Amino acid sequence: MPISVVIADDQALVRAGFTMVINSQDDMDVVGEASDGVEAVALARRLEPDVVLMDIRMPKQDGLAATRLLTNGALEKVPGIVVITTYDTDEYVYEALRNGASGFLLKDSGPNLLLEAVRAAADGQSLVSPSITVRLLEHMTQPRRSGRWRDAGLTERELDVMEKVARGRTNNEIAAELYLSLSTVKTHLDSIRTKLSVRNRVEVAAWAWENGVVGV
Structure with a gap:
């Protein structure tokens, strides 16, 4: 079965770009899109995707709160969550990791890293560049x-x-x-x-x- 993905981002162009890249792969399929954290949680609970790409700053409910809700043990199937951010020094990224996200992806990382992140998330692996992971952990x-x-x-x-x-x-x-x-x-x-x-x-x-x- 293809890796099912939900994309949560308040920018329609970002969602469209990610969807185009992911759907170009035979082993992946975008099954839902959300423009805010509340919608993201609802979609993940209903669709039970393998992976959620989660923006941090979204209306109604931010990605940090949405991540906590999806990883608190209430779901039978917990998706791999890739937190999406613009800056690799953002302290919210580390908070997201400690609250159950599997890793994070910079929005300008390019299609290859996006695909690598999705596959890694589906496999239960970390999804972030090793050098960035170590730098975050050392500093925070x-x-x-x-x-x-x-x-x-x-x-x-x-x-x-x-x-x-x-x-x-x-x-x-x-x-x-x-x-x-x-x-x-x-x-x-x-x-x-x-x-x-x-x-x-x-x-x-x-x-x-x-x-x-x-x-x-």
């Missing part, structure tokens, strides 16, 4: 080195994988650097998410930065 988290990572029940190999995630490595890069198979990396990530009760690799990275895993 305060490493406490609290030792919580010692009490989380993580194995040494899981800590290795977590540190690579926190530094922005892709699964393929982690596999190459740690001499693991791709399936083993995914297994470790699934175990890490379960042990930490986090939803995606962006939250894994944030947890690692906040709890002193990076550099230990």
